[in-house]
Structures are given as C-alpha cells and as structure tokens.
Amino acid sequence: MAKVRGKSSKIEFTHVTWNPVTGCDHCYAERMALRLQAMGAPKYRNGFDVTLHPDVLEQPLTWKRPRVIFVNSMSDLFHEKVPIEYVQRILDVVRRCPQHIFQVLTKRSKKLVRAADRLRWPDNLWMGVTVESEGYRFRIDDLRRVPAAVRWLSIEPLLGPLGEVDLTDIAWAVAGGESGPGARPMREEWALEILRHCRAQGTAFFFKQWGGVNKRATGRLLRGKLYEEWPPLPGDSGQLALDGLMG
Numbered sequence: 001m002a003k004v005r006g007k008s009s010k011i012e013f014t015h016v017t018w019n020p021v022t023g024c025d026h027c028y029a030e031r032m033a034l035r036l037q038a039m040g041a042p043k044y045r046n047g048f049d050v051t052l053h054p055d056v057l058e059q060p061l062t063w064k065r066p067r068v069i070f071v072n073s074m075s076d077l078f079h080e081k082v083p084i085e086y087v088q089r090i091l092d093v094v095r096r097c098p099q100h101i102f103q104v105l106t107k108r109s110k111k112l113v114r115a116a117d118r119l120r121w122p123d124n125l126w127m128g129v130t131v132e133s134e135g136y137r138f139r140i141d142d143l144r145r146v147p148a149a150v151r152w153l154s155i156e157p158l159l160g161p162l163g164e165v166d167l168t169d170i171a172w173a174v175a176g177g178e179s180g181p182g183a184r185p186m187r188e189e190w191a192l193e194i195l196r197h198c199r200a201q202g203t204a205f206f207f208k209q210w211g212g213v214n215k216r217a218t219g220r221l222l223r224g225k226l227y228e229e230w231p232p233l234p235g236d237s238g239q240l241a242l243d244g245l246m247g
Contacts (some may be wrong), residue, residue: 011219012208012228013174014070014103020090021075021082023050050081057093065172066099068242078108084115095122099241102235104152105130111140114148126172126231128152133160144169150231153195156208158186162194169241171231177211177218186211192224205230 009017029055071077071094077087094102100112103172105128106112112129121127127148129139132155143151150171157163157178167173175194191207207227210218220226230242 001121009070009073011070013068013074013206014189015067016063017070018056018102019072019074020053021050021072021077021079021086022053024075024079034072034095042234050054050079052086053084053105054086054089057089058099060100060102063097063100066101068101068103071102071104076105076106076108077104080108080111080117084118088119088240091119091122091125094125097122098122098124100124103152107139109139112189114140116183121147121149123149126150126152128172128174129163130156132157134163134243140166140170149232152231153196157184157211158190158194159184161190162197165194165197167197167203170203172204172229173198174206174208176208176214177247179209179211179213179215181213183212188222195222195232196229202221204231206230 009015011017032065053110060067063069071090076082077090094100101124102122109129112127125148127143127146128151129143130164131137131139131153135147142152143153151169152174153170153174154174156174156176159178160174173194175191178184195205197203206229207220207222209215209220212218231240
C-alpha cells in the first residue's frame with residue numbers, strides 16, 4: 001500500500017484537523033483558542049464563541065492524498081448553536097471526499113440522535129461520543145441509534161471507572177488521561193478495565209496518553225505496551241488512509 005505523508009496534527013489518531021466551526025462551552029480547546037485570539041489569528045477573533053467558517057468548507061477537497069481528518073477539534077459539530085443545515089453542508093463535503101476518513105466527536109449525544117434522521121451519513125464518516133466516566137455511559141446508547149458506518153468512543157479524559165459497559169456495535173475505543181495545567185490523574189485500573197471490555201467484546205483499543213501536566217513525560221505505554229488498534233475499515237480508500245497514518 002502507498003504511504004501517506006503530511007501528518008501535521010499532534011493528535012495521535014489523526015493526520016490533520018479541519019475546523020469549519022470553532023468555539024464551544026467548557027471545552028479542553030478553550031485555553032488554546034483564547035491564546036490564538038491574543039495572537040491575532042483571524043478564525044479566533046470571537047474567542048471561543050461558536051463561530052461558523054464556511055470559507056474553509058471545501059478545504060478537504062484540495063487534499064488529494066488519502067488522509068484521516070478530525071473534524072472540529074476546536075468545537076463540537078452538534079453544539080446547539082450550529083444549525084443542522086450547516087452540519088449537512090459539512091457532511092456533503094465528506095461525501096465528496098471518499099479518499100479520506102473523517103472523524104467526528106461530540107458530547108451532545110441527545111442532539112446527535114435528534115438530528116440523525118435529517119442527515120445523510122457518508123460511509124467514510126466515523127461518528128463518536130465522549131465518555132469521561134460512568135455517568136456518561138448513556139451517550140454510548142445514544143450513539144448506537146445513529147446510522148454511522150463506524151461508531152467510536154473517546155474515553156478521554158478518563159476521570160473515573162466506566163464500570164460494566166456495553167460495546168455492542170462500537171468499533172473503536174480511544175482512552176486517555178487529562179493533560180495540561182490542573183490535569184486530574186487517571187488510574188491504571190480504569191484503563192485496564194476498558195481494555196478488558198474491548199478484548200471481550202471485539203472492539204479495537206487505542207491508548208492515547210497518560211496525560212498529566214507534561215504528557216510527553218508520562219508517555220503512552222500501558223503496562224509496557226503501546227496500543228494503537230484501529231477499527232475494521234469499509235472500502236479500500238479507508239485502508240489506504242490508515243496505512244498512511246500507521247506508516
């Protein structure tokens with residue numbers, strides 16, 4: 001398989017980020033957005049207020065080589081202030097770029113479910129929800145109601161044990177600790193519990209980071225092993241994009 005160059009994102013499970021929306025509420029990216037605003041970055045002139053950027057909607061069309069693209073790393077596509085019509089415009093771009101994989105993540109699983117029937121779901125879209133602790137497991141049930149080709153979980157920051165979790169129809173679980181100033185610690189047994197559930201239920205497991213104030217120092221090994229598993233991929237283009245990420 002050909003290898004894809006051009007990984008520019010520091011996020012371990014993606015090539016690049018694409019932000020047709022910026023801004024959110026109580027999000028990990030708020031500190032970064034305010035810093036970019038202070039630096040005069042045009043996209044962050046509104047700070048972390050939700051802002052649509054239709055001028056970058058067609059950016060993925062200019063990337064010819066297959067890539068894994070994380071959508072809205074600086075926002076939430078299903079934020080209450082993002083119109084469903086605009087979400088559909090984003091998914092239309094996804095559909096026009098079958099060579100790429102697009103990863104979407106939301107905390108707003110209730111709006112995701114309400115919107116699901118109003119959207120056309122491309123096969124190259126991976127839809128995920130964030131599950132920080134046991135109290136947010138309901139988002140997994142919501143995600144199962146969405147007709148995405150690949151469903152995945154971001155169990156990051158992992159702030160407590162998940163307990164018994166049903167991973168039926170969940171292809172991928174990404175787990176990791178909180179990072180940055182004031183990061184709350186993650187316990188090893190919480191991560192190992194998720195790994196056991198993945199093994200028992202056939203879900204691919206990706207351990208992203210231990211986190212902490214200095215995440216480089218804490219690293220990415222869990223019990224001395226690097227876990228970078230990927231979900232089964234529909235179509236050759238999806239495999240080509242992942243070959244590039246892993247290569």
